[in-house]
Amino acid sequence: DSGVTQTPKHLITATGQRVTLRCSPRSGDLSVYWYQQSLDQGLQFLIHYYNGEERAKGNILERFSAQQFPDLHSELNLSSLELGDSALYFCASSVVSSLHNEQFFGPGTRLTVL
Amino acid sequence: GQQVMQIPQYQHVQEGEDFTTYCNSSTTLSNIQWYKQRPGGHPVFLIQLVKSGEVKKQKRLTFQFGEAKKNSSLHITATQTTDVGTYFCAASNDYKLSFGAGTTVTVRA
16 A cells, blocks of 8 residues: 555546546655556556645646645546546655656546447 | 656566566656555555666665666565566656656566
8 A cells, every 4th residue: 555545546538528536645755747648558647736836747638637635635627528538647755846856646537438 | 747667567587596677768867766565555655766877676676776876676575476566667857757657576386
């Protein structure tokens, strides 16, 4: 158990819908990262938040957005869902913003878009 | 952004044998991290290499950072069934980690 929690574990929805994935980092960690893992794309970095502020963006679609709240939990919002958005979404956390620190991954949310 | 290439994509190993997976970049890396993801699980941090030519060992796993800091390798000796999974290298750049495609390891008992 990494100490990072993600809800829900599984999510099945239809194309065109909007979903919210939630992540609670390890106690004391200020940085949250979101990744998308699909079979053909590997582990893709989406976005990084540090203490409520956006620090870096990867190849995140405009239909996707995220935020980190004052209590440091984070939410990833996916809208106008397409079949290709089906994937595992991981959240990770680290103590600080420096990437010289290891990241602790949550168990992931498996999103299926039908 | 920073891109790292991993080879091989798949590694089928006889139990007890050794194997190596490689991570290569066209640019100089500030550091390299290695993660392992078991089937159905999430990535778990294994190690970080920072210095040129650095070698670190964890039991049967040996991690190496190239002298030019453009490549890294993970060597596993006497492979066991517990080594099954996907091994990722990841390079950091501008507050984000770029993961390689991973080497998926299966073990024949």
